Amino acid sequence: MINMFTQYILKAQSKRGIYCELGNFLEKKKIISNIWNFIAEVELRDQYGSTNIGNGVAVPHYQTDQIDTSLVIIGVCHDVIDWPTPDSIPIGVILLFIINPHSARNDNFKCLMRNLASKGNLDDLTSVHDKEEFLLRLSETPNYG
Amino acid sequence: MRVDEDELIQFLFDKNDFVTAGDAAFALNVSAKTIYRMIKVINAHNENLPIIEVKRNRGLRLNRYYELHQKSYISNLSDQSPIERRNSLMLSLLFKAPFKVSEYHLFKPYFVSHSVIKNDLKIMSNQLQKYELKIDNGDHRLSIIGAEINIRQAINEVLLRMNRFENTLDFTSNSFDLNMYDQKFILSQLGELKSYLGESIPFPYNINIFSHLYILVKRSREGKVLNNGNLHFDEKQRRLIQENIDLYNLAKRIKINIDRYLGTTLDGVESLFLLQYLVSARLSTKSISIKQMPNQVRAISHFYVEQVKAALGREINPIVASDLANHIKPMLNRLQNGIIVKNALLKEIREEYGQLFELICVVSKEVVNKFNLESPISPDENGFIALYFAKFLEMHSELKRIAIVCTTGIGTSQLLQVKIHKEFPEVEIACVTSTANYQEDINKVLPIDLVISTVNFKTSNNIPIVVVSALFTNADRMRVKRKLMDEGF
Incomplete structure (x- = not known):
C-alpha cells in the first residue's frame, strides 16, 4: 500500500514555482514544517543529478524522518514548464516522493519505481485522471524484484 | 584529447534528439564552450542550413535534413583539404607513370598558386621516397619514375588512404571515375575466382583483389608498364608457386582474361602478383588446424596468446591460438609481399577495445623483432588480431558485479536497476542502495567491480564509478559499457 495524494493542477511555469506549489500543499497538510527547507533540499538533490526520468515525468524526492510512512504526491502540470529535458518531451507529470528512510513501506516504493521503468508505463501518464487509475497503470507490469 | 567535429556530429546523430550542450560536453569529455565553438565551425560550412540546430531551453540537435545527407556532406568537407588534393594529384601521376603530365594541366582544376604547387610537389616527393619513387620535374612536365612494383604499392596505399575501397559497391556510384565496362569486367573476374574457389573471397580481401585488378587495368591503359621480357622468379617466389600451384594456375587464367580484355599481353609476373593476393586472403577452405601450420606461424600465434595471457592475468583457451594461426598465416604473406589490408572497423576497435588494442600493438612490435619479420605490423592488422582476443574475452567474460546508488536508494536507483538489468543482462546487480548507506551495504556484498550512480560521490576501496542520468x-x-570493458583488464 502506498500513501498517495493527488494535487491537480500545478499552475506554475517554472521548476521553482512547481516546488513552491507542492511545498505549500505539503505545509497545509502538515507533512513538512518549513517550506524553504523543503525547496532547498529538493533543489539540492536536483543539482546532484537530474530526476527527470523521461517521457515528461520527473520524480523529485525529499527525505525526512518527520513523517511516519513514505508517500508520493502526484502533480499534473497545466502549462509547459521551463525545465530542460534531454528527451525534449516537456515535463507534464511530477511524482514527488517524500521518503522516510526508515519507513517500513519503502519496499512498495521501490516496486513502484521499478514499474515506472518498464516500457510503456510512462507513456501518456498525463492522461491518467485519478490516483486509482494511476495505481492501476503501475501495477499492470510484473514485479522486477 | 582532441575531439573533432565528426565526433560531435556522430554523438548527435546517435541521440537523434535535442541534447543540452552540457550533456554533449560531458559525453565527449570537453567543455561546453568547446562544444559551442565546434558548432560554430560546423555550421559555418553551410550558411543556408545550419547542420546543428541550437534552440533555447532545448539544446542541440542534428538537422534532420542533414542526417539524410550525412555521408555526402563529410566527403565534401574532406575534398577541400590539401591532403585530399595531394592524394588525387599523386594518383593521377602514378597511374600515368612513366609518362609526363604538364604541371599546368595537372594543377589547373585546383586553382592554386605557384607557391602551393611548389609546396605540394615537395610534400609528394617526400611521401614517394618511401616507395623509392621520384618525381621528375623537367620543363614543368611532371612524371614519376621508379619500379613498377613500387608504383603499384604507392597507388594501393594512396587509394586506401583516400578511403575509396570501402566495398565493391562503391564503384557503382558516379563519384568514382571507374568506367562501367571496367567495373563489370573486374566484378566478373571476382565472380570467376569465386566459382573456381567454390567460395566468395571474404571481406576485406575481396576489396584488396578488386583494387589490385583495378590498378592493373588502369595502369595498363593510362601509363606504361615496363615489360621485363624474360620471366625470372627468385627462390622464394618459385616456392610460393609450388606450394600453391592450383591458385597459381587460377591466377594465370585471370591474367589471360585481362590480356584479352585490354588487347595486350601483360608481363608474366602479373600472375605472381595476383597469386600473392590470393594466398594473402583468408580463404576458409584453407582453414587448417594449427598443427599443420608452418613452425613460424605456430610460434607467432602462441607468442601472441602467451603475451596477452600474461598481461591480462587470465587463462586463454588454446582455440584462440588456432583461430589466430589461420589469420597469421596469410598476414605473414601480406607482410612479405607488401600487401596492405584496410580494417574498416579500426576506429570502432580502438574505441571499444582500446586497452586490448594497445596491448596487441606492443606485442606485435615484439613479434617483429623476435621473428625478424620484414616489415612492421600495421594498426589495421593489429585491429584484426585484437578482434580474435576480444571475441574470446567477451564470450568468456567473468560475471561483473555492480552496485547501483542514488541519494535515497528508493528513487532513481530502482529505476536504473530495471534499465540496467535489461541492457546488461550479463552483469549481476549485487546491491541497490543510498549514498548514506553505501559504505555499510557495500561491505556486505564485496567484491564490487563497478558502481553506477545517479549522483556523484566518492566511492571507497577504489571502486570505479559511472555517473549516469535517471533517463539512462x-x-x-x-x-557504462566502456567502463565495464575497461574493468575487464
Whole structure:
C-alpha cells in the first residue's frame, strides 16, 4: 500500500514555482514544517543529478524522518514548464516522493519505481485522471524484484 | 584529447534528439564552450542550413535534413583539404607513370598558386621516397619514375588512404571515375575466382583483389608498364608457386582474361602478383588446424596468446591460438609481399577495445623483432588480431558485479536497476542502495567491480564509478559499457 495524494493542477511555469506549489500543499497538510527547507533540499538533490526520468515525468524526492510512512504526491502540470529535458518531451507529470528512510513501506516504493521503468508505463501518464487509475497503470507490469 | 567535429556530429546523430550542450560536453569529455565553438565551425560550412540546430531551453540537435545527407556532406568537407588534393594529384601521376603530365594541366582544376604547387610537389616527393619513387620535374612536365612494383604499392596505399575501397559497391556510384565496362569486367573476374574457389573471397580481401585488378587495368591503359621480357622468379617466389600451384594456375587464367580484355599481353609476373593476393586472403577452405601450420606461424600465434595471457592475468583457451594461426598465416604473406589490408572497423576497435588494442600493438612490435619479420605490423592488422582476443574475452567474460546508488536508494536507483538489468543482462546487480548507506551495504556484498550512480560521490576501496542520468540515455549506456570493458583488464 502506498500513501498517495493527488494535487491537480500545478499552475506554475517554472521548476521553482512547481516546488513552491507542492511545498505549500505539503505545509497545509502538515507533512513538512518549513517550506524553504523543503525547496532547498529538493533543489539540492536536483543539482546532484537530474530526476527527470523521461517521457515528461520527473520524480523529485525529499527525505525526512518527520513523517511516519513514505508517500508520493502526484502533480499534473497545466502549462509547459521551463525545465530542460534531454528527451525534449516537456515535463507534464511530477511524482514527488517524500521518503522516510526508515519507513517500513519503502519496499512498495521501490516496486513502484521499478514499474515506472518498464516500457510503456510512462507513456501518456498525463492522461491518467485519478490516483486509482494511476495505481492501476503501475501495477499492470510484473514485479522486477 | 582532441575531439573533432565528426565526433560531435556522430554523438548527435546517435541521440537523434535535442541534447543540452552540457550533456554533449560531458559525453565527449570537453567543455561546453568547446562544444559551442565546434558548432560554430560546423555550421559555418553551410550558411543556408545550419547542420546543428541550437534552440533555447532545448539544446542541440542534428538537422534532420542533414542526417539524410550525412555521408555526402563529410566527403565534401574532406575534398577541400590539401591532403585530399595531394592524394588525387599523386594518383593521377602514378597511374600515368612513366609518362609526363604538364604541371599546368595537372594543377589547373585546383586553382592554386605557384607557391602551393611548389609546396605540394615537395610534400609528394617526400611521401614517394618511401616507395623509392621520384618525381621528375623537367620543363614543368611532371612524371614519376621508379619500379613498377613500387608504383603499384604507392597507388594501393594512396587509394586506401583516400578511403575509396570501402566495398565493391562503391564503384557503382558516379563519384568514382571507374568506367562501367571496367567495373563489370573486374566484378566478373571476382565472380570467376569465386566459382573456381567454390567460395566468395571474404571481406576485406575481396576489396584488396578488386583494387589490385583495378590498378592493373588502369595502369595498363593510362601509363606504361615496363615489360621485363624474360620471366625470372627468385627462390622464394618459385616456392610460393609450388606450394600453391592450383591458385597459381587460377591466377594465370585471370591474367589471360585481362590480356584479352585490354588487347595486350601483360608481363608474366602479373600472375605472381595476383597469386600473392590470393594466398594473402583468408580463404576458409584453407582453414587448417594449427598443427599443420608452418613452425613460424605456430610460434607467432602462441607468442601472441602467451603475451596477452600474461598481461591480462587470465587463462586463454588454446582455440584462440588456432583461430589466430589461420589469420597469421596469410598476414605473414601480406607482410612479405607488401600487401596492405584496410580494417574498416579500426576506429570502432580502438574505441571499444582500446586497452586490448594497445596491448596487441606492443606485442606485435615484439613479434617483429623476435621473428625478424620484414616489415612492421600495421594498426589495421593489429585491429584484426585484437578482434580474435576480444571475441574470446567477451564470450568468456567473468560475471561483473555492480552496485547501483542514488541519494535515497528508493528513487532513481530502482529505476536504473530495471534499465540496467535489461541492457546488461550479463552483469549481476549485487546491491541497490543510498549514498548514506553505501559504505555499510557495500561491505556486505564485496567484491564490487563497478558502481553506477545517479549522483556523484566518492566511492571507497577504489571502486570505479559511472555517473549516469535517471533517463539512462544512449550516451550513458555507452559509458557504462566502456567502463565495464575497461574493468575487464
